[in-house]
Amino acid sequence: MASDEKKLHIAMFPWLAFGHMIPYLELAKLIASKGHRISFISTPRNVDRLPKLPPTLASLIDFVKLPLPHVEYLPDNAEATIDVPLNLVPFLKKAYDALQDSMTLFLEDSRPDWLLYDFAPYWLPAIARNLGIPSAFFSIFTAACLGFLGTKAQMGERKSPEDYTVPPPWAPFPTTVSFRLFEVLKIFDQGVTGVEEEVSDIYRFGEVLQGCDVVAVRSCMEFEPEWLSLLEDLNRKPVLPVGQLPTTAYDSEDDTDSWRWMKAWFDRQSKRSVVYVAFGSEAKPSQTELSEIALGLEQSELPFFWVLRTRKGPADTEVIELPEGFEERTKERGIVCTSWAPQLKILAHESVGGFLTHSGWSSVVESLQFERPLILLTFYADQGLNAKVLDEKKIGYLIPRNEQDGSFTWDSVAESLRLVTVEEEGKAYRDKAKEMKRLFGDRDSQNRYVDSFIDYLESRNPSTTSEG
Incomplete structure (x- = not known):
C-alpha cells in the first residue's frame, strides 16, 4: 500500500434522501477499501440510520454530522425525504440550503483533496472553487437521465410540461427516453418552475453541472455508452462512470x-x-x-x-x-x-x-x-x-x-x-x-471502474502527484 501522504481525503455531501445517501455510501466504501479517507457529511439522524460499516472500513470513513437548521413547516426530526410527504420536501430543501455556512466551515477546516456533491447544493461549486478544492458532481441518476436534462442552457429551452414528453432534440441517436405527461405533471411545479419562490430542481442541476470540475455518474460504458458520450459532448468536461454500485450489506x-x-x-x-x-x-x-x-x-x-x-x-x-x-x-x-x-x-x-x-x-x-x-x-x-x-x-x-x-x-x-x-x-x-x-453484479468490473475513478482524482491532485 502506498504511504499515507499519497492517500486522498475525499468529502461527500449527498442530498437528504436514502436513495441518494446509500449509493454515496457504497462509493465511499469502495474508495475507502483502497486505503483512502472519506468524510461522509449528512445530518445526525440520517447518519445514525445508515447501514453499519464493515469493521475493516470504520477507521477510514468519518461521518460528519451537521445539524439541520430549523425551517418553518418542516416537522421536528424530519431530516430525510422518508420523513415527510411530498408537499413538505421543498422545506427540506430549504433546510439543506441553510447548511451552506456549516459546510463552508467544514471545508475551510478540513481542506479535503476532492469534494463530491449531489444535484441539490447549487451553492457548493462556487464555495469549493473559492477554497481551491476540486469538485465533482456525483450523479446517482443515470447518464440517460442527465443527458435528457441537457446543459444549463438547454434546460431553459423547455417551457411547458409537454416539452418533457418528447426525447431531447440534442440526442444524436434514436431514443424513446422521455417522461409521460402524468409523470412530468407530478413534478413540474417543484422540479421545473419552483414553488413559493423556491429554487427549482432544474436550476440546481444546471448550476451543479456547470460549476463542477468533473461529472461522476453511477453507470458503466457497457450499459449506456451513447448517453455517457453525449454527456461529455454537452458539458465539455470529463464524465467518469463509477460503475453501478450494487449494494453490499453488512449484517447486524x-x-x-x-x-x-x-x-x-x-x-x-x-x-x-x-x-x-x-x-x-x-x-x-x-x-x-x-x-x-x-x-x-x-x-x-x-x-x-x-x-x-x-x-x-x-x-x-x-x-x-x-x-x-x-x-x-x-x-x-x-x-x-x-x-x-x-x-x-x-x-x-x-x-x-x-x-x-x-x-x-x-x-x-x-x-x-x-x-x-x-x-x-x-x-x-x-x-x-x-x-x-x-x-x-x-x-x-x-x-x-x-x-x-x-x-x-x-x-x-x-x-x-x-x-x-x-x-x-x-x-x-x-x-x-x-x-x-x-x-x-460483477464485482471485478465494479472495482475496475472505481480504480479508474481514483486514478483520475489522484492525477488531478497536487498532494498525491508530488513527492511525499
Missing part, C-alpha cells in the same frame, strides 16, 4: 432476526414463483393506486411479498389502506409487510420470480444483480426516465397506464405480473434479466 443481529421468519416463508414457495413488491423509501401510491395494485396481485393468483409504506412520517395525514378483506382473502399465498424488510436478501432468494418496482435505480441494480425481471410502475422524480431506459432495452415491462392522468387498472397489473413472471410471452424479460447480471 437485528437484520438476522427480521429475516428469519421471512426466509421461512420464502423457503416454502416454488422456485421463481413469487412477486416481490416494493416502492422504495420515496414512492407512496395514492389510495386509488393502492387498491388497484392490491386487486391486481389478488387476481394474478401468484404468491407475493409486499413491503408497504402506508405513510411518510408523522406529518403525512394521508394514510392509505388496503381494500377491505384483501389480506384475509390472500393470506394463503401472500404477505404484506409494513415494517422494514431486507431487500437484498429477498431478491437473492431463489423463490423470487419478478419484482414490481417504482424504477428507482438502486432497486433496479439490486434486482438485476440477482437476475430478477422487472415490472415497472413509476411514481415520482427520475423514475419515469429510468423506466423508459429499461423498457427501451427490453429489461423491464411497463404496466400499461393512461398517459394523461397515470391511471391503471387491476387487470393490467395482474396481466403484467403474470406475463413477466411466469408466462411464455414474457420469457424475453426473464432472459434479459439473466443477461444483465454480468453488468450489474
Whole structure:
C-alpha cells in the first residue's frame, strides 16, 4: 500500500434522501477499501440510520454530522425525504440550503483533496472553487437521465410540461427516453418552475453541472455508452462512470432476526414463483393506486411479498389502506409487510420470480444483480426516465397506464405480473434479466471502474502527484 501522504481525503455531501445517501455510501466504501479517507457529511439522524460499516472500513470513513437548521413547516426530526410527504420536501430543501455556512466551515477546516456533491447544493461549486478544492458532481441518476436534462442552457429551452414528453432534440441517436405527461405533471411545479419562490430542481442541476470540475455518474460504458458520450459532448468536461454500485450489506443481529421468519416463508414457495413488491423509501401510491395494485396481485393468483409504506412520517395525514378483506382473502399465498424488510436478501432468494418496482435505480441494480425481471410502475422524480431506459432495452415491462392522468387498472397489473413472471410471452424479460447480471453484479468490473475513478482524482491532485 502506498504511504499515507499519497492517500486522498475525499468529502461527500449527498442530498437528504436514502436513495441518494446509500449509493454515496457504497462509493465511499469502495474508495475507502483502497486505503483512502472519506468524510461522509449528512445530518445526525440520517447518519445514525445508515447501514453499519464493515469493521475493516470504520477507521477510514468519518461521518460528519451537521445539524439541520430549523425551517418553518418542516416537522421536528424530519431530516430525510422518508420523513415527510411530498408537499413538505421543498422545506427540506430549504433546510439543506441553510447548511451552506456549516459546510463552508467544514471545508475551510478540513481542506479535503476532492469534494463530491449531489444535484441539490447549487451553492457548493462556487464555495469549493473559492477554497481551491476540486469538485465533482456525483450523479446517482443515470447518464440517460442527465443527458435528457441537457446543459444549463438547454434546460431553459423547455417551457411547458409537454416539452418533457418528447426525447431531447440534442440526442444524436434514436431514443424513446422521455417522461409521460402524468409523470412530468407530478413534478413540474417543484422540479421545473419552483414553488413559493423556491429554487427549482432544474436550476440546481444546471448550476451543479456547470460549476463542477468533473461529472461522476453511477453507470458503466457497457450499459449506456451513447448517453455517457453525449454527456461529455454537452458539458465539455470529463464524465467518469463509477460503475453501478450494487449494494453490499453488512449484517447486524437485528437484520438476522427480521429475516428469519421471512426466509421461512420464502423457503416454502416454488422456485421463481413469487412477486416481490416494493416502492422504495420515496414512492407512496395514492389510495386509488393502492387498491388497484392490491386487486391486481389478488387476481394474478401468484404468491407475493409486499413491503408497504402506508405513510411518510408523522406529518403525512394521508394514510392509505388496503381494500377491505384483501389480506384475509390472500393470506394463503401472500404477505404484506409494513415494517422494514431486507431487500437484498429477498431478491437473492431463489423463490423470487419478478419484482414490481417504482424504477428507482438502486432497486433496479439490486434486482438485476440477482437476475430478477422487472415490472415497472413509476411514481415520482427520475423514475419515469429510468423506466423508459429499461423498457427501451427490453429489461423491464411497463404496466400499461393512461398517459394523461397515470391511471391503471387491476387487470393490467395482474396481466403484467403474470406475463413477466411466469408466462411464455414474457420469457424475453426473464432472459434479459439473466443477461444483465454480468453488468450489474460483477464485482471485478465494479472495482475496475472505481480504480479508474481514483486514478483520475489522484492525477488531478497536487498532494498525491508530488513527492511525499
